[in-house]
Amino acid sequence: MKITVDEDKCCGAGSCVLAAPEVFDQRDEDGVVLLLEAEPAEHLRPAVREAANVCPAAAISLSEA
Amino acid sequence: MSTPSHVLVAGASAAGLATAEALRRKGYTGELTLLGDEPHVPYDRPPLSKQVLAGAWQPDRAHLRTREVLDALDARFVLGDAAVSLDTANRTIHTASGRALRADAIVLATGVRPRTLPGQENLRGVHVLRSLDDALALRADLLRARRLLVVGDGVLGAEIAATARGLGVEVILAGPQSAPLATQLGPLASGLLAELHAENGVKLRLGAGVEALTADGDRVTGARLSTGEVLDAELVVVALGAVPRTDWLEDSGLVLGNGVVCDSRCRAAEGVYAAGDVARWHHERLGSLLRLENRTNATEQALAVAANLLGADQPYTPIPYFWTDQFDAKLQIHGVLTPGAEVTVVEGDPAGRRFVARYERHGKAVGVLGWNMPKQARLHRQQHLTTGGTR
Ligand SMILES: Cc1cc2nc3c(=O)[nH]c(=O)nc-3n(C[C@H](O)[C@H](O)[C@H](O)COP(=O)(O)OP(=O)(O)OC[C@H]3O[C@@H](n4cnc5c(N)ncnc54)[C@H](O)[C@@H]3O)c2cc1C
Ligand code: SF4
Numbered sequence: 261m262k263i264t265v266d267e268d269k270c271c272g273a274g275s276c277v278l279a280a281p282e283v284f285d286q287r288d289e290d291g292v293v294l295l296l297e298a299e300p301a302e303h304l305r306p307a308v309r310e311a312a313n314v315c316p317a318a319a320i321s322l323s324e325a
Numbered sequence: 326m327s328t329p330s331h332v333l334v335a336g337a338s339a340a341g342l343a344t345a346e347a348l349r350r351k352g353y354t355g356e357l358t359l360l361g362d363e364p365h366v367p368y369d370r371p372p373l374s375k376q377v378l379a380g381a382w383q384p385d386r387a388h389l390r391t392r393e394v395l396d397a398l399d400a401r402f403v404l405g406d407a408a409v410s411l412d413t414a415n416r417t418i419h420t421a422s423g424r425a426l427r428a429d430a431i432v433l434a435t436g437v438r439p440r441t442l443p444g445q446e447n448l449r450g451v452h453v454l455r456s457l458d459d460a461l462a463l464r465a466d467l468l469r470a471r472r473l474l475v476v477g478d479g480v481l482g483a484e485i486a487a488t489a490r491g492l493g494v495e496v497i498l499a500g501p502q503s504a505p506l507a508t509q510l511g512p513l514a515s516g517l518l519a520e521l522h523a524e525n526g527v528k529l530r531l532g533a534g535v536e537a538l539t540a541d542g543d544r545v546t547g548a549r550l551s552t553g554e555v556l557d558a559e560l561v562v563v564a565l566g567a568v569p570r571t572d573w574l575e576d577s578g579l580v581l582g583n584g585v586v587c588d589s590r591c592r593a594a595e596g597v598y599a600a601g602d603v604a605r606w607h608h609e610r611l612g613s614l615l616r617l618e619n620r621t622n623a624t625e626q627a628l629a630v631a632a633n634l635l636g637a638d639q640p641y642t643p644i645p646y647f648w649t650d651q652f653d654a655k656l657q658i659h660g661v662l663t664p665g666a667e668v669t670v671v672e673g674d675p676a677g678r679r680f681v682a683r684y685e686r687h688g689k690a691v692g693v694l695g696w697n698m699p700k701q702a703r704l705h706r707q708q709h710l711t712t713g714g715t716r
Binding site for chain 1: 343346347353360369371372386389390561620621623624625628648655657695697698699700701702703707
């Protein structure tokens with residue numbers, strides 16, 4: 261699985277961090293999403309899918325490989 | 326209820342799509358149909374009053390998913406056809422074009438429609454902003470106009486005023502409150518918003534409601550306030566809030582009252598659920614019926630509905646959350662900022678326009694507001710608003 265984020269779309273909601281704190285964080289200055297792990301380990305994937313789905317700005321895309 | 330073999334979703338936007346996606350993620354392999362009255366593939370509404378209206382984004386950037394991702398969902402999209410009635414007992418939706426769609430379970434996700442002023446439909450130069458087509462029509466007119474009047478001092482009106490100023494248009498913002506979003510945010514934050522708008526050249530005509538639009542023939546010329554004052558404008562946007570789109574459900578036997586009334590599981594009747602702006606459900610922890618009009622709720626409620634459709638039997642008890650962008654201010658609002666709450670700045674400084682405020686009632690934190698401090702606001706939410714979470 262590979263994660264890409266669209267920083268322009270991100271509204272700083274932080275829903276992704278609530279869903280998958282091991283994989284996402286937010287920048288201090290403007291809250292924009294920070295990707296900690298672009299290719300997360302197997303056990304984190306369900307949480308990442310959840311994070312992508314709850315992002316209210318649809319800023320997170322996943323490609324399953 | 327056993328797992329349905331066909332789920333039909335009415336309303337193919339944020340909540341409808343999220344329901345379908347959540348069902349698939351949770352392993353649902355049955356038939357899936359999304360019915361929407363708009364001709365477009367699902368798109369997002371928050372950018373409409375911001376990036377799309379400003380022209381910073383081409384309309385397709387607001388699409389929620391690419392074609393490929395939608396195809397992979399393995400759902401049937403019936404677009405450009407409106408649901409006109411629901412036969413609840415037979416779980417059948419009849420559409421404007423004469424289709425009869427039958428399913429084992431139905432999800433109502435038809436959202437809300439903007440409130441209007443009497444007679445505005447017959448006037449040129451008057452807009453509402455709900456759909457992509459509304460946003461493009463308003464933008465086209467804004468590029469030609471000199472002066473815009475925004476009727477409504479809530480979130481949408483304030484955002485439109487800010488975006489229009491960014492396009493160089495003269496803007497008057499009219500509404501009954503003392504400051505934009507005063508009832509939603511309380512005096513501190515709404516006072517700062519009023520300052521921000523004034524500094525950026527928005528003329529605030531607050532404290533008086535708009536009574537009627539004025540016109541010359543079929544062309545709008547402005548509006549008359551309850552004080553008798555007349556405001557002139559070439560273009561008017563009416564942003565007076567919205568009403569749930571339940572008109573088509575009148576004969577369904579469902580309980581309707583400011584939305585589709587649901588139990589704590591977001592269930593309106595056996596096999597019939599509601600999600601998003603249209604749903605008014607019983608929030609167990611708050612102990613009351615609640616209807617939320619925000620983007621996060623559309624997704625989170627859809628997740629709850631999908632889980633319950635597959636037998637989870639879980640109550641939906643979210644912490645409400647919304648954001649708004651106006652000029653250089655990005656506000657994040659977690660929880661419920663009841664009027665009269667006690668407000669304490671817990672981080673940053675309002676004078677520097679970067680802060681987090683905590684809202685308390687009877688000594689208990691009820692909400693957190695971040696002003697250009699999204700991450701810190703989220704951390705305070707996690708610290709103070711632990712009860713009532715979705716997970
Ligand atoms: C301009 C704008 C800006 C916003 N900005 C923010 C923001 O900054 N932050 C935030 O939190 N929220 C914001 N919101 C609110 C957020 O967009 C909504 O809460 C969210 O879109 C709700 O999703 P929904 O799927 O429930 O309803 P909707 O998105 O309204 O979708 C309902 C869909 O159902 C269709 N439909 C209706 N009736 C029928 C019928 N009879 N048959 C078939 N289809 C039907 C509609 O055409 C629509 O496509 C904004 C909304 C608007 C309009
Ligand atoms: S949930 Fe989405 S919008 Fe919010 S911080 Fe994460 S990526 Fe950004």
